[in-house]
Amino acid sequence: MKFEDIVNKYPELSQYVSRIPSDLKTAFTLRSYPAGCVIHQKDDALDTIGILLNGTLKVINEFDTGNAYMIEYNHPIDFIGDVTVLAEKCCTSVTIEAVSKCTVIHFSRSDFESWLVQDPELLRILARNVACKLYNSSYRHGTELFYKSPRLLLEFIKSYAEGATPDSEGVYRITETRQQLSEQLGMIQKTLDRTVNRLKEDGLIYLNKGKICFTEKQLSKIRNQIY
Structure with missing residues (x-):
């Protein structure tokens, strides 16, 4: 599927990719994940950045004890790996799993970081999205207590x-x-x-x-x- 076809199929994506470098329009991978599939595991090296186009993801923090804490559910349009990129870390801090069938468009990390340098508006959107998640998490923190x-x-x-x-x-x-x-x-x-x-x-x-x-x-x- 061509990049333009993806944007036409998922019009909500257009506001995020209006300034995407032209060479990235042919440098992506479109993948479908079934429910229950782990998209990336905590502590794995982050090689690609994903954009969730449809479906629902859950973000989990897993511990050495075998216990896991469910942090949040993510819905389209959302980025996979944005926190790791903005923190300039090489490995992921959480596990992300598909709750329902999901479609994700992937870019290599190096391509995505190059895109961020060229597109300050996308960087602002990413920062806002991460800040909103942190705000919501802080607002709810302690609920279980x-x-x-x-x-x-x-x-x-x-x-x-x-x-x-x-x-x-x-x-x-x-x-x-x-x-x-x-x-x-x-x-x-x-x-x-x-x-x-x-x-x-x-x-x-x-x-x-x-x-x-x-x-x-x-x-x-x-x-x-x-x-």
């Missing part, structure tokens, strides 16, 4: 729905295991299990083969309960 477990899970469900697409019957299904959820939410699994059962009893979710599911109607109730 002060919110009770039902509120934490409801906040997670609401955030999950913002980046997910319901099935043909209008049902959302959270694919993470209970262990993964407990690590992301910062609560022990027994507490999570009790919280899931409580939300189920309250009619806010239901379970299908052990996975948390909810409808648009239940999501509306969840949003009302949070606010």
Whole structure:
């Protein structure tokens, strides 16, 4: 697919690439990632910079203990590797995994850094995006220490729905295991299990083969309960 065809297919991309050097319009790789695919792993050398065109990504910080902390979900248009480039580090600080099927356009790191030098507006956009993520992270930091477990899970469900697409019957299904959820939410699994059962009893979710599911109607109730 030609670069112009990609911009036509994903028009939101145009504001980011209006000043892209002409030679980069033929120096890219377009890739599709299935749900669950790791796009890059923490501590890997960053050789390419990606731009998320569609789908949802989750950003995870993994630790030597085997535990993982879910930092955020990212939606189009978003950059993959921007923090590492701006920090002038060689390796990534987080793991990025596809939540749903994703399409990403990749440029080599050297090409992307050259583009930044020639395009101060893109540099400003990147800095703003990173600052917004830091702002949101700082704003939420400590939530797991002060919110009770039902509120934490409801906040997670609401955030999950913002980046997910319901099935043909209008049902959302959270694919993470209970262990993964407990690590992301910062609560022990027994507490999570009790919280899931409580939300189920309250009619806010239901379970299908052990996975948390909810409808648009239940999501509306969840949003009302949070606010």
